[in-house]
Amino acid sequence: MAHNWGTSSRASRLPGNWKTIRARVIARDPLCQICRVRPSVIADHIEAMTDDHRLEALQGVCEPCHRLKTSAEANAARAANPSPGRRRPPETHPGLR
């Protein structure tokens, strides 16, 4: 069978322990943090388009909310920054030393 990994670069950027991270986010946020109605099934990055996979940078969301958020973020990113692949350096929290 052919492996068709080429359609999304997103998945390849996820860390190897993503399944564990995802399970912990959903365990912490059993209810979707956007609608607070449906159960969480996805660990979503609170701030769009980051590679920050810490638990505090993630929230549990349901599938419909995630789809809406992702498409809104993609549209906003395209409008704000037409050149893809640009990344901000990570910010260090002044209170964390």
Ligand SMILES: [Zn+2]
């Ligand atoms: Zn939701």
